[in-house]
Amino acid sequence: MSKNARLSLVIVAVVAVVVAGFLLFSRNDTTAAPQSVDGKVTVVEYLDMECPSCRAAYPGVEKLKSEYGDRVTFAVKHFPLPMHRNAELAAIAVEAADAQGKKNEMFKALFESQPEWGGQQTSQRAKFLDVAQQLGLDPAAFEKALDDSALRDKVLASRTEGSKLGVQGTPTFFINGTKFSGAPSYDNLKTAIDRELAK
Missing domain, CATH: 3.40.30.10 (Glutaredoxin)
Incomplete structure (x- = not known):
């Protein structure tokens, strides 16, 4: 595997971890009471x-x-x-x-x-x-x-x-x-x- 390919895989893996973490924290926040709907x-x-x-x-x-x-x-x-x-x-x-x-x-x-x-x-x-x-x-x-x-x-x-x-x-x-x-x-x-x- 070329150096560029390995670098690309590392970048993809890091992005995946960051996105997963964001989704996890977002999900935890939604356990609170109902939020506003349509800006109301x-x-x-x-x-x-x-x-x-x-x-x-x-x-x-x-x-x-x-x-x-x-x-x-x-x-x-x-x-x-x-x-x-x-x-x-x-x-x-x-x-x-x-x-x-x-x-x-x-x-x-x-x-x-x-x-x-x-x-x-x-x-x-x-x-x-x-x-x-x-x-x-x-x-x-x-x-x-x-x-x-x-x-x-x-x-x-x-x-x-x-x-x-x-x-x-x-x-x-x-x-x-x-x-x-x-x-x-x-x-x-x-x-x-x-x-x-x-x-």
Whole structure:
């Protein structure tokens, strides 16, 4: 083999190692929360329906949604904390309402009524059924959905995903894949979103 051929092989090998290393590090970076899509900003919130802090953040998040429109994608992920007796069932109730096209309505109703059912050490299933009826959902279909193991698995999978990303408490926000630090107030979240939009 000529000297030039050997040199070419060495160069190819070095390039291959560099490319492989780049791909490896890139893949590791993508294990974070969802990134922006089409140049927009993505805000992911891991929350617990029984968490008072999540309820406190809710109005500000809703205001941000209305202000940014399609420039910012907001996604909610369930992260029911074990200390909250009814958080998991409340998350399932939200998903059960989704099957009847009333996910957002259930989400809002449960937060608004949280002082009535939050912190209780007994099952609030009857309360959630009552809320579903008030929203005009089919009560039989809704109650059946509350017992759907697939919906429970979906909620628990969301919590597992959050745990892998370092979520320990709620609410926890990720903005374009970066964990948001600081109080999740309207002003603080808006500042962080505007910073991403300006990039």
